[in-house]
Amino acid sequence: MTTPKKTVARRALPQWLTSLTGHVVPPLITLAFLLVFWEIICSSPTASIPAPSRVVSETWELIAHPFYVGQGIDQGLFWHIFASLRRVALGYCLAAVVGIALGTLVGQSQWAMRGLDPIFQVLRTVPPLAWLPLSLAAFKDGNPSAIFVIFITAIWPIIINTAVGIRNIPQDYLNVAKVLRLNQFEYFTKIMIPAAAPYIFTGLRIGIGLSWLAIVAAEMLIGGVGIGFFIWDAWNSSRISDIILALIYVGIVGYLLDRTIAFVAKAVTRNTASA
Structure with missing residues (x-):
């Protein structure tokens, strides 16, 4: 039975x-x-790009030993990706905190919007790598310079989307806040942030994608341990298969970062943010 x-x-x-x-x-x-x-x-011996079978055979040591620890930049791919992720985490978290704060200010105050929005619109059009020479001159070191590039790359979509979310809070929510006589802190935590959360997380998702793109490009110029410099070093050594393997890892990590922010967004906003 x-x-x-x-x-x-x-x-x-x-x-x-x-x-x-x-x-x-x-x-x-x-x-x-x-x-x-x-x-x-790409199966021809004269092909400039190796076939998948050749990529696997030529990069098997990298695939099989991702945690290898050597001298200097001679590290396994895990450590290159980890170094890049650490830079992204620092720059992105700074951008998230500052971006949400500035976006809230711009979205809530007409004076702030008129004074800051034109400046933001100009600065956000500057390519991320154009900031690298200036940051190198300011910090005199490649690591904080890369973190600054991440910060300046990720902050603009966070500011813009947060401001749009604040300006689009329904009038009914504002009326409820007045009826309940909420103070500024209560209004910020119970009305403003929850109502604008879908917009904020949209900016955060765009920001994390731009951050991962920017760090790979920045590391090609600053050197040291990082997936961007690994790709550039492989190019200088004509290791095309290593480049292809690194690009696959870059794509997978970028996808996982995006899905992580999307998962957090759905949990925080109770499925009101787009997946």
Whole structure:
């Protein structure tokens, strides 16, 4: 005789398999097609780009030993990525704190918007790497210079989206705050931030993507341990397979960073932020 628990498990299993098939199988099929196509067009010995099979064979030591610790920049890929993530974390967290604060000021005050918004609109159009020589001159060191580049890259979408979120708070929410006679701190924590949270997290998601893009480019110029300099060093040594492997890791890490912010956004905003 079938127990109720077994019956529920059998009914749930096809739905789980259907969901897995719908989300996992299509990307796998696309990936397999791309790999086969890549293998075919790059299988010639004279091809300038190595085929996937050649990439795996030439980078197997890097794949098998990601935690290798050597001298100087001779490190496993894990440590290069970790160094880059550490710089991104510092610059991004600074940008998040300052960006949300400035965005709140601009969104809440007409005077602040008129005074600061034109400056923000001009500065945000400056390419991130254009700030690197100035930061090197100011900090005299590559590591804080890279962190500053991350900060100045990530802060603009956070400021703009936070300001838009603050300016779009529904009038009903403002009326409730007046009826309840909330003080400034209560209004900020219970009305303003929760109402603007979807906009804020949109800016945070854009910011983390730009941060990861900027750090790879900045590290190509500042040197030292980091995935950006690893790619540049591989290019100087004509190790194309190493570059391809590093790019794959960069893409995977960038995707995981975006999904992490999206997960936090859905948890904080109770699914009102876009996934």
